[in-house]
Amino acid sequence: MASVIIAGVGAYAPERVLTNQDLAKMVDTSDEWIFSRSGIRERHIAADDEACSDLAIKSAMAALKDANMSAAEVDLLIVATATPDYTLPATACVVQHKLGVPPHATCFDIAAACSGFVYALEIAYGQLLTGRYKCALIIGAEKLSTIVDWSDRTTCVLFGDGAGSAVLKKVEQSGIGIIGSDLGADGELTEYLYTPAGGSRCPASAKTVADKGHFLKMKGKEIFKNAVRVMETVAREMVEQHNLRLDQIDLVIPHQANVRIVEALASNLGLPMDRFFMNIDRFGNTSSASIPIALDEARRSGRIKPGDLTLLVAFGAGFTYGSTLIRW
Numbered sequence: 487m488a489s490v491i492i493a494g495v496g497a498y499a500p501e502r503v504l505t506n507q508d509l510a511k512m513v514d515t516s517d518e519w520i521f522s523r524s525g526i527r528e529r530h531i532a533a534d535d536e537a538c539s540d541l542a543i544k545s546a547m548a549a550l551k552d553a554n555m556s557a558a559e560v561d562l563l564i565v566a567t568a569t570p571d572y573t574l575p576a577t578a579c580v581v582q583h584k585l586g587v588p589p590h591a592t593c594f595d596i597a598a599a600c601s602g603f604v605y606a607l608e609i610a611y612g613q614l615l616t617g618r619y620k621c622a623l624i625i626g627a628e629k630l631s632t633i634v635d636w637s638d639r640t641t642c643v644l645f646g647d648g649a650g651s652a653v654l655k656k657v658e659q660s661g662i663g664i665i666g667s668d669l670g671a672d673g674e675l676t677e678y679l680y681t682p683a684g685g686s687r688c689p690a691s692a693k694t695v696a697d698k699g700h701f702l703k704m705k706g707k708e709i710f711k712n713a714v715r716v717m718e719t720v721a722r723e724m725v726e727q728h729n730l731r732l733d734q735i736d737l738v739i740p741h742q743a744n745v746r747i748v749e750a751l752a753s754n755l756g757l758p759m760d761r762f763f764m765n766i767d768r769f770g771n772t773s774s775a776s777i778p779i780a781l782d783e784a785r786r787s788g789r790i791k792p793g794d795l796t797l798l799v800a801f802g803a804g805f806t807y808g809s810t811l812i813r814w
């Protein structure tokens with residue numbers, strides 16, 4: 487029996503750090519408000535000349551190095567992002583060229599917002615199992631600072647830039663690597679988190695720019711409630727499907743959107759907070775990059791050991807959600 491394993495993980499965060507104190511000089515807010523409501527202390531912000539693909543490439547190089555593999559071996563490249571370099575073509579093609587992934591590789595982007603990395607994992611997992619591909623590079627990369635309204639205190643305090651990558655391959659061994667994956671979406675909640683302008687519904691114009699239509703609009707409270715609900719549901723379903731108990735999960739890596747969302751999730755699941763890996767204090771919400779950045783930190787800090795069970799749980803704009811169960 488074959489399995490698909492995560493052979494390497496890597497992450498990259500831009501050099502510039504924007505603290506809550508810095509934000510308090512830009513909008514009417516405070517470190518106390520931001521930290522107590524979200525758990526965030528600081529976030530990384532990409533340089534003007536750093537695009538999504540530049541962040542993606544740096545994290546991909548780290549993941550390939552971790553896997554002891556080269557870009558030449560990659561035949562499936564997926565970039566999950568809400569902030570692509572261009573609306574056309576895919577950022578994956580930009581990454582392919584600059585990274586040296588061969589021309590025969592399949593390269594595309596997926597738009598599943600903050601659930602993008604678990605969506606990419608599921609796609610790569612299925613494709614590798616068929617035998618059609620040998621090595622997948624999946625990347626969650628975001629330059630959210632370009633779609634955040636820096637004069638809107640209700641959103642600008644929450645987001646950051648960054649990228650995380652994983653290299654996946656098939657091995658002839660059973661019961662390791664990705665042992666479960668489950669995705670979902672509820673399109674009825676599309677307008678809970680979206681950028682109204684710049685797409686085909688409302689193309690860019692002088693008016694859309696003046697109206698700030700290219701920036702994120704968010705219904706924070708509604709997202710909060712739905713996030714707790716769907717993450718609890720997917721976590722419970724995943725362990726039930728695999729005849730496990732929640733307390734057998736060694737580490738949960740949740741999407742890092744708000745520490746209070748994770749605290750509510752932990753309480754509903756009856757798990758202690760130390761079972762959840764958190765780094766939101768230093769990164770904020772980096773959307774599709776949040777889980778792979780956290781996964782990279784968790785591995786490098788020794789929070790994941792061989793044989794451990796890790797559960798990734800995500801939710802995001804769409805409203806998308808999903809979970810991945812991994813045995814290391």
Ligand SMILES: CC(C)(COP(=O)(O)OP(=O)(O)OC[C@H]1O[C@@H](n2cnc3c(N)ncnc32)[C@H](O)[C@@H]1OP(=O)(O)O)[C@@H](O)C(=O)NCCC(=O)NCCS
Nearest residue numbers: 514515516519523600639640643706707709710743744802
């Ligand atoms: C956004 C979020 C932090 C707001 O927290 P909250 O406890 O619901 O706060 P509220 O929206 O009730 O705001 C409370 C007050 O603080 C104010 N406020 C909002 N942002 C503020 C800020 N940055 N600094 C100071 N005050 C702020 C509000 O205007 C409101 O004032 P009012 O009571 O006078 O109207 C929270 O709802 C959240 O995290 N939601 C999920 C968002 C998310 O995860 N998005 C990404 C999904 S992938």
